[in-house]
Amino acid sequence: MAGRTEGADLKSVSPNQPGKDYSRYFQPPSLKEAKKRGKADVQVHYDFAIPEEMAGIGRGKHFLIRTYGCQMNEHDSETMAGILREMGFAQTDDEREADIILFNTCAIRENAEDKVFGELGHMKSLKRDNPHLILGVCGCMSQEEAVVNKILAKYQHVDLIFGTHNIHRLPVLLRDAMYSKEMVVEVWSKEGDIIENMPKLREGSIKAWVNIMYGCDKFCTYCIVPYTRGKERSRRPQDVIAEVRELARLGYKEITLLGQNVNAYGKDLEGGSYGFGDLLDEIRKIDIPRVRFTTSHPRDFDDRLIEVLAKGGNLVEHIHLPVQSGSTEILKKMARKYTREQYLELVRKIKAAIPHVVLSTDIIVGFPGETEEQFQETLSLVEEVGYDSAYTFIYSPREGTPAAAMEDNVPLEVKKERLQRLMDLQNRISLEKNLALQGQVLEVLVEGESKTNPDVLSGRTRTNKLVHFVGDKSLIGKFVEVRVTEAKTWTLRGEIAAKVEV
Structure with missing residues (x-):
C-alpha cells in the first residue's frame, strides 16, 4: 500500500526501483495546505x-x-x-x-x-x-x-x-x-475519523493516559505538530468519561488527560458550549484520586477552567503552562497569539484562585531574531512567575514551518550561552522552591523503585515533585505521607510519616 494523498488510490510502493520519484x-507539511481545515464533521x-x-x-x-x-x-x-x-x-x-x-x-x-x-x-x-x-x-x-x-x-x-x-x-x-x-x-496527509474501543496495553496499573482530543489548530510558526497530527478533533464527553470510570473501577490511582492543546477541547463539538472546564467538572466527581492534564495553551485557558480547577479534590495543583518566550515581540513572531502581559495576567488569576498552585513551563531560546534584550525579558518573566520547573530548549528549525524560512541570525554559541543562563536561573528558583518544603509532610503516590537504587522507592506528590524514600516494596501503588528531609534541585528525599488509605 502506498502513502495516500487526498483522493489518491492506495498502491504498493517498492523502494527497489532506482530513480523512481515517490x-x-x-x-x-505545507502551511497553506494544512490550514485548509475542512468543516466536514x-x-x-x-x-x-x-x-x-x-x-x-x-x-x-x-x-x-x-x-x-x-x-x-x-x-x-x-x-x-x-x-x-x-x-x-x-x-x-x-x-x-x-x-x-x-x-x-x-x-x-x-x-x-x-x-x-x-x-x-x-x-x-x-x-x-x-x-x-x-x-x-x-x-x-x-x-x-x-x-x-x-x-x-x-x-x-x-x-x-x-x-x-x-x-x-x-x-x-x-x-x-x-x-x-x-x-x-x-501515510494519510488528511486526518482520519475518531476510532473508539481500540485495545490498549497500558504500562503499569497505577497511572494511565486518557486521550481527550487529537490535533492542533494553533500553527505556532516553529511547530510541526499541526502538520503531523492534523486538525483539532475532540472525543465525545461520554466516551472520555466512560474510559475514566473504567480506569477508576480497575483501581488506577492517577490519570493524565492528553491533547496537543487540551484547553481547546470541545470547540469542535456540536454547539461548542461544552468545554474543557465542563469535562473536568464531571471527571472530578469520579472516584479516582488524582487527575492531571497536558498540554495547555495559555490562549485557551479560560475563566471556567480556572473556576473548576479551584474546586480541588482530585484535580491536582500542578499546571503545565508553556510560555515559550517572555518577549511580546518574539511571541508575535512565534504566532502564540498572546502577549507577555496577557500571560502574566493569566498567571495572576490562576494563583489568586489556586493559592498553592505549582507551575511549570516550556521555553525556547534563540528563536530567529531574538535579541539580548528580548532574552532578558524571558529571564525576568521566569523570575516573576517563579516556575517550579521548566523544559528549556534551543530553537530547532523544522522543515515546512514558517519559522524555518526566517533569518536565523543568532549564533549557536550565543544560543548555548543563553540556554545556560536560563537553566542557571531556573535551577536556583527550583532549589529555593524545594528547600521551602523541607520538614513538610507530603502525600506521595509510590510509583516503583528508584531508577538508581532498587532499595529506594520513588513517587510523586500532587504537585508533581519527585520524592525518594526508603520503604517496603508493598507500598508501590499506594499513597504514603512522606516527611521531606532533604531538598535538591529536581528531587526530594524523605522518610515515611504515615500511609494514606485511598
Whole structure:
C-alpha cells in the first residue's frame, strides 16, 4: 500500500526501483495546505475489530515498540501494543527475540529524528540476521515527506511506514508487510475519523493516559505538530468519561488527560458550549484520586477552567503552562497569539484562585531574531512567575514551518550561552522552591523503585515533585505521607510519616 494523498488510490510502493520519484505518494507539511481545515464533521466509529484472518497470526511471536517524544506518542504506543496483543503477539524488550519492531517517532526537534535514523541504521544488521523481522516506522516523523523519502532511499530494510492518523489499520498493514516483498507505506496527509474501543496495553496499573482530543489548530510558526497530527478533533464527553470510570473501577490511582492543546477541547463539538472546564467538572466527581492534564495553551485557558480547577479534590495543583518566550515581540513572531502581559495576567488569576498552585513551563531560546534584550525579558518573566520547573530548549528549525524560512541570525554559541543562563536561573528558583518544603509532610503516590537504587522507592506528590524514600516494596501503588528531609534541585528525599488509605 502506498502513502495516500487526498483522493489518491492506495498502491504498493517498492523502494527497489532506482530513480523512481515517490513524492507523489505523499503530501508534504505545507502551511497553506494544512490550514485548509475542512468543516466536514469528524465521524466517530465504535466498531474496531481485528480482521479475522489476522486474529491469531502473532501466536508464538513477539513485538517491541520503541517510543520517542511526548505523552501522546506513549499513548499511541499503548494502543498499538494492545492491537498486537489481540493479534496474539507477546511483548518483549529484547530486539533479537522480536518478530516485529516499531519505531514510534517524534518530529518536534531535529535531534529526535537523528536518534531514530541512527537506530534504523543499527537495525540493518539485525534484519540481515533475521530476514523475517518486520521493521516499521510510525508516528510524527512518518508524516513528513522528506523523512519518508529519506527512508525510501537509504533505509530499504524498513518494511512498513505508517502515520499518526491510521493506527487502527495496523493489522491490515502488518498483513501486507508480511506477505509482500515490497515496502508497505500508508501515510494519510488528511486526518482520519475518531476510532473508539481500540485495545490498549497500558504500562503499569497505577497511572494511565486518557486521550481527550487529537490535533492542533494553533500553527505556532516553529511547530510541526499541526502538520503531523492534523486538525483539532475532540472525543465525545461520554466516551472520555466512560474510559475514566473504567480506569477508576480497575483501581488506577492517577490519570493524565492528553491533547496537543487540551484547553481547546470541545470547540469542535456540536454547539461548542461544552468545554474543557465542563469535562473536568464531571471527571472530578469520579472516584479516582488524582487527575492531571497536558498540554495547555495559555490562549485557551479560560475563566471556567480556572473556576473548576479551584474546586480541588482530585484535580491536582500542578499546571503545565508553556510560555515559550517572555518577549511580546518574539511571541508575535512565534504566532502564540498572546502577549507577555496577557500571560502574566493569566498567571495572576490562576494563583489568586489556586493559592498553592505549582507551575511549570516550556521555553525556547534563540528563536530567529531574538535579541539580548528580548532574552532578558524571558529571564525576568521566569523570575516573576517563579516556575517550579521548566523544559528549556534551543530553537530547532523544522522543515515546512514558517519559522524555518526566517533569518536565523543568532549564533549557536550565543544560543548555548543563553540556554545556560536560563537553566542557571531556573535551577536556583527550583532549589529555593524545594528547600521551602523541607520538614513538610507530603502525600506521595509510590510509583516503583528508584531508577538508581532498587532499595529506594520513588513517587510523586500532587504537585508533581519527585520524592525518594526508603520503604517496603508493598507500598508501590499506594499513597504514603512522606516527611521531606532533604531538598535538591529536581528531587526530594524523605522518610515515611504515615500511609494514606485511598
